[in-house]
Amino acid sequence: MLSVNDDRLAKEQTTPEAGLLSMQTVEKARLVATKSTKSAPYSEQTLWMLAIRDNRDKRAFGLLFDHFAPRLKGFVIRAGAPAGQAEDIVQDVMLSVWRKAHLFDPERAQVSSWIYQVARNRQIDIIRKEGRPMPEALKAEAEDHEPDAGQVIALEQETGVLREALERLNPDQRDMIEKAYLGELSHSDIAEATGLPLGTIKSRIRLGLERLRHELKDLRER
Amino acid sequence: MSEQISHHIPDALMASYVAGSLPKPFALVVATHVSMCDECRANLLAHEAAGGAVLETMGEEPLSGDLRSRVMGALDEQIDVTPDVAETPRKGVYPGPVMAALKGSDPKWKKLGGGVRQCIVDMGLEGSARLLHIPAGRPVPEHSHGGLELTLVLQGAFSDATGRFDVGDVEIADADLEHVPTADEGQDCICLAATDAPLRFRSFVPRILQPLFAI
Numbered sequence: 057m058l059s060v061n062d063d064r065l066a067k068e069q070t071t072p073e074a075g076l077l078s079m080q081t082v083e084k085a086r087l088v089a090t091k092s093t094k095s096a097p098y099s100e101q102t103l104w105m106l107a108i109r110d111n112r113d114k115r116a117f118g119l120l121f122d123h124f125a126p127r128l129k130g131f132v133i134r135a136g137a138p139a140g141q142a143e144d145i146v147q148d149v150m151l152s153v154w155r156k157a158h159l160f161d162p163e164r165a166q167v168s169s170w171i172y173q174v175a176r177n178r179q180i181d182i183i184r185k186e187g188r189p190m191p192e193a194l195k196a197e198a199e200d201h202e203p204d205a206g207q208v209i210a211l212e213q214e215t216g217v218l219r220e221a222l223e224r225l226n227p228d229q230r231d232m233i234e235k236a237y238l239g240e241l242s243h244s245d246i247a248e249a250t251g252l253p254l255g256t257i258k259s260r261i262r263l264g265l266e267r268l269r270h271e272l273k274d275l276r277e278r
Numbered sequence: 279m280s281e282q283i284s285h286h287i288p289d290a291l292m293a294s295y296v297a298g299s300l301p302k303p304f305a306l307v308v309a310t311h312v313s314m315c316d317e318c319r320a321n322l323l324a325h326e327a328a329g330g331a332v333l334e335t336m337g338e339e340p341l342s343g344d345l346r347s348r349v350m351g352a353l354d355e356q357i358d359v360t361p362d363v364a365e366t367p368r369k370g371v372y373p374g375p376v377m378a379a380l381k382g383s384d385p386k387w388k389k390l391g392g393g394v395r396q397c398i399v400d401m402g403l404e405g406s407a408r409l410l411h412i413p414a415g416r417p418v419p420e421h422s423h424g425g426l427e428l429t430l431v432l433q434g435a436f437s438d439a440t441g442r443f444d445v446g447d448v449e450i451a452d453a454d455l456e457h458v459p460t461a462d463e464g465q466d467c468i469c470l471a472a473t474d475a476p477l478r479f480r481s482f483v484p485r486i487l488q489p490l491f492a493i
């Protein structure tokens with residue numbers, strides 16, 4: 057289990073590149089976010105996605121595209137897409153992100169996790185023609201549901217910890233994990249011990265689910 | 279939502295489900311179990327976060343000059359998006375994913391021998407998934423299987439040499455295990471069982487007849 061390197065996290069949040077990227081839009085999105093969440097210091101990615109979800113903000117979408125589209129192209133090429141089709145898939149996935157934005161819930165998935173899932177679902181749909189079995193969705197939350205900012209931020213941080221852990225693995229281990237999540241390994245070839253510390257983020261998500269269950273129960277009993 | 283589930287989906291299966299590489303019959307068991315188990319729902323989301331970390335750290339590939347403008351230009355298009363398939367609701371002991379596999383109708387049971395009935399819900403090159411209905415106190419015909427077998431309890435409980443399995447529990451049996459799951463007394467047991475290879479029953483059906491019985 058790896059521990060959080062606080063210095064590194066703090067440095068990352070204040071790098072000048074991140075700061076200069078889009079002060080205006082981030083400020084705008086922050087204003088939007090403040091309306092519903094009080095002053096939550098969310099990451100840029102989360103603020104973009106919330107602006108897309110709640111305001112259909114194309115400028116925020118452009119920033120999200122600039123960040124994720126080149127990575128998605130790398131991702132689908134690694135996953136075996138012919139170079140000629142890679143950009144069609146990237147286009148398809150990014151448009152799905154725009155159209156399915158109403159399903160984004162920062163309390164349960166950080167932006168990269170959510171986009172990963174949209175990308176996998178699109179690729180599976182294309183390959184298999186029929187979707188794979190999906191779990192029952194959690195029941196829609198109350199209209200006046202106020203996102204738990206602490207939960208959103210904790211999830212962002214835990215996702216950052218996972219990313220750093222991945223970057224610190226030795227190349228062979230990292231390659232195996234990439235293959236596993238790109239869908240290139242069968243279940244019997246995926247080692248139980250992946251080398252990624254999933255325990256903390258899992259407990260954090262579990263707490264969020266428990267809270268949601270309680271809210272739903274309260275709603276039913278009201 | 280059962281609080282006492284003690285046999286869960288292992289990480290390797292969950293990672294494979296999240297990545298889309300899990301054979302469909304197993305994916306059905308995972309989706310059904312997650313519908314019953316918040317512990318595994320949290321684990322599924324944790325594996326999606328790991329997938330997100332892989333995406334985030336993936337080497338960037340340069341895009342052609344017009345990709346951005348093509349995508350931005352398509353944002354307002356009213357295309358026929360394949361509508362999100364309306365979720366099939368749970369019915370009785372059958373969670374949504376099972377009802378979806380049954381296309382919304384009640385299971386059509388076929389006799390398997392010994393009072394046990396089955397209903398195939400998915401059959402293909404990747405294996406098969408079936409519902410098993412085992413009368414209280416009765417055993418499932420002894421069988422071994424060429425590959426992995428996942429058995430998820432939807433009603434009642436069963437026990438075999440490896441332990442006891444209650445509603446929501448998943449038994450993971452590999453190719454070597456020859457087991458005789460026996461339903462607990464008191465209530466008929468209904469399970470969702472999936473294999474990635476044809477089942478071989480030892481006593482009830484000669485192997486040569488198996489194709490006819492689709493088991």
Ligand SMILES: [Zn+2]
Pocket residue numbers: 283285286287311315316317318319
């Ligand atoms: Zn579970």
